[in-house]
Amino acid sequence: MNNQTPEAVAREACTAAGLTDPDLVPIKVSENATYRLPQSRVVVRIAKAGQRAAAERELLIADWLRRNDVPAVEPADIPATFIMVDDRPVTFWKELPPHRGGTPAEIATALRRLRALNPPQFLSEIDPFVRLEQRIHAAITLLAEDRQWLLQHLDDLRDAWSHRTPGLPWGPVHGDAWEGNVVTTEDGTTLFLDLERTSIGPPEWDLTSTAIKHSSFGWITAEQYTEFVAAYAYDVTEWAGFVLLRDIREMRMTCMAAQAAAQEPARLDQARLRVDSLRGRRGPRPWRGWAAIP
Structure with missing residues (x-):
């Protein structure tokens, strides 16, 4: 070791x-x-x-x-x-040359281009729950009762995933398509970073990352989300399976914050806020106060 x-x-x-x-x-x-x-x-x-x-x-x-x-x-x-x-x-x-985070419309355009590819044989099927159980067990600064709730919520999400609503045909997905991983250079080229989660899966998985920035957290405006939908020519929030993917994405973000708080106590308030949001203690979406974990 x-x-x-x-x-x-x-x-x-x-x-x-x-x-x-x-x-x-x-x-x-x-x-x-x-x-x-x-x-x-x-x-x-x-x-x-x-x-x-x-x-x-x-x-x-x-x-x-x-x-x-x-x-x-x-x-x-x-x-x-x-x-x-x-x-x-x-x-x-x-x-990379000088670059900035991609706009919602730029991210949508890049995702359309990715979706059009034929996946190679070495791409595996997406695992929406990778490392979540380990992250929950590592979240030692959370209350034991909150950790137990997260484990039960994880089981419920896994069961729902196994009975998920069919959607668009599966194909290549980036897996973590947000503006930190889809960037645009000064010459206008939008490109993908951090290919660790690239897999074969439902295109809606990538679209949900941007959708919840508007519907769950208010990080982007309604106008920006409309531009995203127009660029991709599909609104994932109108699909019957969106709620499940939204819930899984929010769960992933919460578990990441909870594990980070065990390593850096200054992040504990953010982790607790996210758990409270999932547990219905922060009212309806969009929730205020969710902040990026550096």
């Missing part, structure tokens, strides 16, 4: 890959840590232990998207884009 810090893992991997930049600038250090090498214009991504297959698949997905002319983050132009440091998978990516 590797007990090195993410930075130490990154430096060891860079040395093995022949990258000798003196600077290693953190982009985000969380479950998956990312750093940039300013001189090489390379981004280093360190995945969790035990995620070798997922990290290798992410490189395959990036290459598949490139071959199909769907803009996305690309592997770095170096001989080795994948290295193991003990049990930690490390991948190397091209640094």
